[in-house]
Amino acid sequence: MALDDRKTSGFTQVGTRPNRPDGLDKVTGRARFGADVTAPGMLFATIVRSPHAHARIKKIDSSKAEALAGVKGVVTRADFATGLTGENWNILENVMAGDTALYDGHAVAAVAATSALIARDAAKLIEVEYEILPHVTDVDAAMADNAPVIREGAADKSVPEGMHPNVVRYHESGHGDVDAGFAEADLVIEDHFRTEATHQGYIEPHACLATLGGDGKGELWCCTQGHWNVQKICAALLGIETANLRVTASEIGGGFGGKTAVFIEPVALALARKTNKPVKLVMPRPDVFKATGPTASTSMDIKIGMKKDGTITAAQGVFRLQGGAFPGAPMEFTAMCAFAPYALKHVHQVGYDVITNRPKQAAYRAPGSPMAAFAVESVIDELCRKLELDPIETRLKNASKKGTKASFGPMFDQIGLVETLEAAKAHPHYSAPLKPGQGRGISCGFWFNHGGETAVTLALSEDGTAQLAVGTPDIGGSRASMALMAAEELGIPYENIRVTIADTATLGYNEVSHGSRVTYASGLATIEAARDAVGKLCARAAAKWGIPEDAVKWENGCAVPSGPNAGDFDPMPIAEITKRMGATGGPIVGHFEATPEGAGVSFATHIVDAEVDPETGKTSVVRYTVVQDAGKAIHPTYVEGQYQGGAAQGIGWALNEEYIYGDDGRLQNAVFLDYRIPVASDLPMIDTVIVEVPNPGHPYGVRGVGETSICPPLAAIANAVSAAAGVRLRELPMSPPRILAALERQRDG
Amino acid sequence: MSKIHVTTTINGDEVEYLCDPRETMLDVLRDRLGLTGAKEGCGTGDCGACSVTLDGRLVCSCLMLGAEADGHEITTIEGMATGEELHPLQQKFIEYAALQCGICTPGILVATKALLEKNPDPTETEVRYWLAGNLCRCTGYDKIIRAVMDTAADMREAS
Numbered sequence: 001m002a003l004d005d006r007k008t009s010g011f012t013q014v015g016t017r018p019n020r021p022d023g024l025d026k027v028t029g030r031a032r033f034g035a036d037v038t039a040p041g042m043l044f045a046t047i048v049r050s051p052h053a054h055a056r057i058k059k060i061d062s063s064k065a066e067a068l069a070g071v072k073g074v075v076t077r078a079d080f081a082t083g084l085t086g087e088n089w090n091i092l093e094n095v096m097a098g099d100t101a102l103y104d105g106h107a108v109a110a111v112a113a114t115s116a117l118i119a120r121d122a123a124k125l126i127e128v129e130y131e132i133l134p135h136v137t138d139v140d141a142a143m144a145d146n147a148p149v150i151r152e153g154a155a156d157k158s159v160p161e162g163m164h165p166n167v168v169r170y171h172e173s174g175h176g177d178v179d180a181g182f183a184e185a186d187l188v189i190e191d192h193f194r195t196e197a198t199h200q201g202y203i204e205p206h207a208c209l210a211t212l213g214g215d216g217k218g219e220l221w222c223c224t225q226g227h228w229n230v231q232k233i234c235a236a237l238l239g240i241e242t243a244n245l246r247v248t249a250s251e252i253g254g255g256f257g258g259k260t261a262v263f264i265e266p267v268a269l270a271l272a273r274k275t276n277k278p279v280k281l282v283m284p285r286p287d288v289f290k291a292t293g294p295t296a297s298t299s300m301d302i303k304i305g306m307k308k309d310g311t312i313t314a315a316q317g318v319f320r321l322q323g324g325a326f327p328g329a330p331m332e333f334t335a336m337c338a339f340a341p342y343a344l345k346h347v348h349q350v351g352y353d354v355i356t357n358r359p360k361q362a363a364y365r366a367p368g369s370p371m372a373a374f375a376v377e378s379v380i381d382e383l384c385r386k387l388e389l390d391p392i393e394t395r396l397k398n399a400s401k402k403g404t405k406a407s408f409g410p411m412f413d414q415i416g417l418v419e420t421l422e423a424a425k426a427h428p429h430y431s432a433p434l435k436p437g438q439g440r441g442i443s444c445g446f447w448f449n450h451g452g453e454t455a456v457t458l459a460l461s462e463d464g465t466a467q468l469a470v471g472t473p474d475i476g477g478s479r480a481s482m483a484l485m486a487a488e489e490l491g492i493p494y495e496n497i498r499v500t501i502a503d504t505a506t507l508g509y510n511e512v513s514h515g516s517r518v519t520y521a522s523g524l525a526t527i528e529a530a531r532d533a534v535g536k537l538c539a540r541a542a543a544k545w546g547i548p549e550d551a552v553k554w555e556n557g558c559a560v561p562s563g564p565n566a567g568d569f570d571p572m573p574i575a576e577i578t579k580r581m582g583a584t585g586g587p588i589v590g591h592f593e594a595t596p597e598g599a600g601v602s603f604a605t606h607i608v609d610a611e612v613d614p615e616t617g618k619t620s621v622v623r624y625t626v627v628q629d630a631g632k633a634i635h636p637t638y639v640e641g642q643y644q645g646g647a648a649q650g651i652g653w654a655l656n657e658e659y660i661y662g663d664d665g666r667l668q669n670a671v672f673l674d675y676r677i678p679v680a681s682d683l684p685m686i687d688t689v690i691v692e693v694p695n696p697g698h699p700y701g702v703r704g705v706g707e708t709s710i711c712p713p714l715a716a717i718a719n720a721v722s723a724a725a726g727v728r729l730r731e732l733p734m735s736p737p738r739i740l741a742a743l744e745r746q747r748d749g
Numbered sequence: 750m751s752k753i754h755v756t757t758t759i760n761g762d763e764v765e766y767l768c769d770p771r772e773t774m775l776d777v778l779r780d781r782l783g784l785t786g787a788k789e790g791c792g793t794g795d796c797g798a799c800s801v802t803l804d805g806r807l808v809c810s811c812l813m814l815g816a817e818a819d820g821h822e823i824t825t826i827e828g829m830a831t832g833e834e835l836h837p838l839q840q841k842f843i844e845y846a847a848l849q850c851g852i853c854t855p856g857i858l859v860a861t862k863a864l865l866e867k868n869p870d871p872t873e874t875e876v877r878y879w880l881a882g883n884l885c886r887c888t889g890y891d892k893i894i895r896a897v898m899d900t901a902a903d904m905r906e907a908s
Contacts, residue, residue, distance in 0.1 A: 023843035026851030027835065029786020029826035033852060036785040116780070117769055201886045203790040203798055204852040253788070253852025254886050285791040476849040476887060637846040641888055645849065648889030672795035672884060680880040680890040 005531075008632070008694050008701050013488045017637045020480040021499055022251070031251045034207030034223030039278035042209070043072055044116040045271050046123040047264070047281070048109040049291060050101030053135035053357040053665025054148070057101060057128060060109055065125040070118040073275040074126065076109045080270060081239035088236045090326045094360045095237065095266050101130065102150065102325035103357045104666040105290025112271040112279050135357040135665040139322035140299050142166045142356045150325055150355045166355050171332040173408055174316075174348035178303075181314020181346030185305025189382050193375040195714070195732040196658035197297040197322075199289055200364050201649070201677045204253020206292060207282040210268035214276070216240040218269060220247045225259040225473055226512025231504045237266040238273070245269075248503040249473045256649070257363030260512045263292050289670035293362020294659055296321040296329040300375040302338075306383045310394040314346035315339050315407075319372065322354045323361035329353045330361075333368030333448075336408035337711070338376050340446040341395070341417055341603060343404040357665050363514060365646060366447040366707035370653065370714050374732060377443040377715030382728060391442050391719075392425045395605075399444075416629030416693030416703075417444065417603035423689050424605040429625040438611045438622060439723025445604045445711025449704040450515025451596035451697075455508035456525035458486060458533050458590040462582075464557075464575030466490060466533075468526060469502040471510025472518045476645075476706065477638040481519045482526050484634050485700070489530035491557030492574060508593050516704020519634055520599050520695075525592040527699045533590030540584050541572045598697015599704060604628035606647065606712035610720035614743060617736030619655050619721055625687040631695040631703030642705045644686040650713020652678045654721075658733050757818040759784070760828030768815035774808075775799045777815035778825060786826035786855045790884065797883030800856035801825045807863040809882075826855035829862065838862055838900045847896035849887035857883045861897045869905055873898060 025031035050057075062074040077096045084092055097106045109126050113119040134148035141147055142164070149165045158170040182188050204223055212218035218240065224230050227247040235242040252259060268281040283292070299320040305313040317338045323329025331351030339347050384391045399421060404412045424430055424442065434440055457469045468486050472478065479499040487494045511517070538552040541559030545552075545568070553562040558571035581588050609623040626643040633639040656676045660668045669675045694701025714732060721739070722728045727746040731738060752767040759782070768777050773792075778784040778801070787810050790796035794809040801810045802824045810823075829836045838858055841847070848854045857880065864871060864879045871879070876897050877890070885893060 017846075019843045020846065022851070023848075024835075026848055026854050027839040027842050027858060028830055029784075029855045031851055032785070033788065035779075035789065038783075115769075116776070117771060202850070202852075203796055203884055203886055204788065204850070205790070252850060253790075254850045256886070282789070285793065285796075477846065637892075638849075641846055641849055641892065644889035644891045645887045649886070671793050672791050673793065677884060677886060678889075679882075679884060680877040680894065681874075682881075683877075683890055685894070686889050686891045 006699055011488060013484050013494055014634050014700060015636065017635060018480065018494050020477050021483060022479060033204055033253050034250045035282045037209050037221055039209060039211065042278040042280055043112040043114060043275060044119045045110055045112045045268060045279050045281040046119040047107045047267060047287065048123045048126045048128065049287065050097065050104065050106040050108055052101055052130055052132055053104050053137065054133040055101045055130035056133060057097060057099060057108060058131055059129040061127040062109060064127070065111055065122040068118065068122050068125060070114040071122045072112050072114065072277065073271055074109060074111045075267065075270045075274055079274060080237055080266065084236065088233065091233055091262060092237050094326060095263060103359050105287065105359060107267065107291065110267045110271060112275050137356050137358050137661045137665050139297055139320050139354050139356065142322060142354050143320065143352065150357065154327060154355060167352050168327040168355055169353035171335050171351035173335060175405065176346030178314040178316045178346045178348045182305040184313040186308045187383060187387055188303065188305040189379050190301070190303040191379055191730060193300045193302065193378065193730045195298045195371045195374060197294040198364065198653045198657040199294040199675065200256035200258035202254025202256060202258060205283040205285055205288045206264050208265050208268050209278060209280045210265065210272040211278045212238065212269045212273040216244050218245045220245060220265060220269065221250055222247065222265050223250045223252045223259060225252065225255040225475060225514060228471065228504050228509045229512050230262055230265055233262045234266050234269055238269050246503060246505045249501050252473050252475055255475050256365045257367060257514060258293050260514045261293055261362040285672065286670040289675060290667050291359050293360060295364035295367065296323045296361045298334065298371045300371065302375045302379045304379045304383060306387060308387055310387070310389045310397045312342055312344060312398045315344055316348040317376065318350045320352045320354060322356040322358065324358040325355055326360045327353055327355065328361060330368035334372045337369035337446050338372035339407035341400055341444040342398045343400050344407055347407045365649065365710040369445065369447055369711045370650065373443060373445045373711045374714035374718060378718050378730065381441065381719040392421055392430065395444055396421050413600070414693060414696055415601060415603060416691050419691045419693050420603055420605040420627045420629055423691055424607055424627045427607065427625055427627065427689060429607050429623060429687065434609060437724060438609055439720045441608045441610065441716045441719025441723060443606055443712035443715035443719060445708055447516065447602055447708040447711055449520065449599040449602055450517045451521045451599045452511035452515060452517050453509050453595050454521040454525045455510055455593040456522060456529045457507060458529040460533060460578045460588045462579050464492065464573065464578045465496040466492065468497055468499045469507055470499060470522045470526065471502055471507045472513045472522045473501055475513050476642060477635065478518045480638060481523060481634040485523050485526045486530045489527055489534060490574065491554065516706040517599060520698055520702050520704045521596050523634065523702055524596050524698055525594065528592035529590040532592060533588055536588045537574060537577050540577050540581065543584065545569050598695065600631055600695025600697055602629055602703045602705065602708040604708045604712055606716040608716040608720045610717060610724050612721055612724040612739060617739035619734060619739065621651055621684055621717065624684055625689065626709060627689040627691060628705065628708055629691045629693050629703060630705045631698065632692055632701035633690050634702060636690060639690055639705050640688045643688040643709045646709025647686050647713050648678050648683060650710045651683065651717060654714045654717040654732055654734060656733050656735060753816045755816055755819045757820065758822040760824055770816060772815045773811050774813040774815050774818055775810040778810060784825055784827050788852055788855060790852065797860060798853050798856040800859040800883065802859065802863055807860055826859055829858060836862065837904055841896045841900040845892050845896040847888065847892040853883060853885045857885065857893060865901055865904065869901060871901060
């Protein structure tokens with residue numbers, strides 16, 4: 001993109017806070033989510049799941065189920081494509097077990113019937129004979145010599161020889177000589193940290209409605225973060241052509257990365273094909289916990305050296321992540337994000353991707369980064385405490401900035417870490433007095449952000465309004481941001497733009513809504529599509545006036561003659577051009593299709609005050625401030641919402657949320673009562689500061705904001721709790737029993 | 750299994766339906782009556798997305814049987830606006846961006862309307878504890894609490 005196309009000031013619409021276009025539907029119950037649609041003759045489906053952590057499937061007998069009145073069909077692995085390889089095989093194996101159930105909740109069969117109750121009854125009649133195998137659910141245990149092997153041959157070439165077969169991928173990166181760096185330090189701290197798996201916890205369970213005929217043509221309605229991805233994967237798993245499956249994304253009731261993956265859609269399609277009827281499949285909540293992606297759990301070793309003046313001399317980290325029974329735990333992101341906030345001469349990081357008998361992990365908001373920040377920022381906090389240094393000044397002293405060689409390799413361009421630290425230092429929260437029993441923690445956090453394949457169409461209507469079709473599901477108000485950017489370019493009111501999430505049949509491929517990419521990439525594509533339309537509008541005006549196209553410019557929603565022709569004709573408003581477009585060359589549509597690669601990285605600094613009750617071990621978060629670089633906030637209210645939401649999820653991860661497995665390898669807390677996400681009475685108001693250091697890779701300077709907000713909270717809260725409790729907490733979640741145990745250990749010396 | 754005949758009032762209209770004795774009120778609303786505004790987030794009364802009122806009392810419709818509605822009055826999110834006029838809470842939720850994905854919004858609106866009918870001047874703590882049974886995973890509750898407090902203030906001023 002040419003730099004002169006960039007606009008960083010003089011906005012008329014961007015930066016305002018209009019009501020979101022889908023607001024009315026969402027407050028009246030009219031919005032249609034995954035489970036809210038029906039089709040004539042529709043069947044209801046239920047999935048049968050393994051009650052064992054690891055078991056060979058010896059026999060599946062569905063005869064009793066099929067004999068039940070109202071049952072129309074049963075599917076097993078035999079009803080899916082064969083011969084798949086690579087990630088498609090992994091996904092199919094996860095969607096429907098082959099020979100072996102690999103975790104508690106792994107799908108083994110599914111049934112469709114004329115009512116949900118009959119389908120549920122029928123599922124209980126499907127008899128599965130298992131041979132129970134030894135299991136392992138803990139990452140360190142899975143790497144040990146005597147650990148049961150989940151699957152031979154799952155490791156790729158990156159894994160060094162001699163490792164346990166459960167280690168399936170290996171990562172190593174860094175620069176300099178860490179041993180030399182540690183030798184320069186006045187203080188070196190080395191510690192071990194652990195975090196448990198947490199679930200994205202979206203309130204809407206996965207749901208879909210599928211049809212698929214014997215002609216291989218199908219329709220799928222589902223809640224997903226990316227329907228082109230669903231289309232591609234489902235077509236492969238069903239053995240049909242991609243273009244013959246049209247996928248429409250419903251309104252989505254939360255995703256946070258967990259709905260970037262495919263779980264139930266291929267099953268509904270297989271049942272639809274088998275019964276020749278539409279099939280609706282909605283996951284019960286326990287299935288969501290047991291069989292959709294939680295994040296990885298971790299075991300980490302961090303070593304950092306510091307001089308008395310706060311200079312970090314060297315840093316190294318070992319990050320072991322288990323991501324369930326399949327490769328994919330985001331250990332390279334954990335490793336690469338760990339030390340990204342700091343300009344380091346000597347840094348080294350190692351990552352292990354380990355398989356266990358747990359569900360296949362899925363992305364969760366900045367996948368891998370929050371755990372790394374927890375470990376690294378805890379050690380930095382401890383170094384500051386022991387060397388009696390201010391935690392913000394110390395971070396400023398070491399902060400990455402433009403031109404710093406990042407810990408993960410490349411050179412940083414314009415970034416805003418220093419600005420977030422300065423804003424945090426200046427915030428009244430940082431200097432506010434603490435009450436007895438309270439502690440304050442701060443942490444920085446980093447996320448890469450992402451661009452990805454993107455296609456957008458902007459079609460003008462005869463009255464000068466615009467229909468904008470984007471392909472990225474709106475998971476947090478992005479339609480408002482898209483409309484603002486289109487309105488800014490076209491010079492027409494925000495209300496005159498209707499934004500639709502197009503289905504797979506009407507736009508080119510759009511990568512899933514992940515990587516904080518939507519406002520960046522679909523936003524960039526919206527701006528470019530609008531500029532394309534503006535070019536065509538100017539051409540029509542030029543033809544009417546009989547002057548060259550490049551002698552017309554676009555201002556305030558009108559074509560205006562410029563250069564030597566300036567003032568020769570009255571400005572021609574958009575509606576005057578569009579009402580005649582049929583007679584002047586046909587419909588006017590702007591397009592943009594590309595894979596934008598300038599997603600600017602993003603940093604945040606969080607400040608937390610926590611209070612720990614030494615009697616019960618309960619932690620209360622009493623004050624919370626998020627400071628984050630947004631590049632340019634298109635709709636500041638929704639940027640604040642992302643900051644607050646990330647902080648709240650981080651609070652849950654830090655204090656309460658965890659997957660608890662019994663010795664039998666079964667998940668013990670697969671309901672919201674036992675898997676406790678933060679409720680309104682758990683949280684304070686969450687203050688936000690939007691820092692704007694423009695991203696050079698976006699026409700308005702936008703950086704993605706969705707994910708970075710969950711990177712600092714785990715560490716910031718751990719630092720606050722450790723200060724309040726007077727003992728360092730190195731394991732998440734810092735639930736009351738863990739805090740009480742830590743206090744007891746300290747008392748016992 | 751034979752079905753039960755139920756006569757009830759939903760959002761002011763008389764409604765009749767047949768339901769299985771095992772069907773929840775939420776199943777009936779969504780699958781039999783096409784009122785999909787109430788959502789199933791958990792089916793165990795933990796998330797509040799299915800909140801409705803039964804004779805003015807806030808309940809989780811997933812914890813109530815469809816058969817139990819006989820002779821009672823149910824109000825759902827679909828009954829909250831009057832024609833095209835939104836309830837002040839609905840209006841404020843849009844203005845304050847008190848929703849991101851919007852799946853919990855119907856339940857939270859039904860719950861907060863019930864709160865303000867009981868207590869027109871709640872403290873922040875009272876709002877937070879009243880809503881502790883309504884999970885929202887997107888917002889961190891900040892903008893929701895502000896929207897409820899400010900709507901309550903507006904409604905007190907208007908009355």
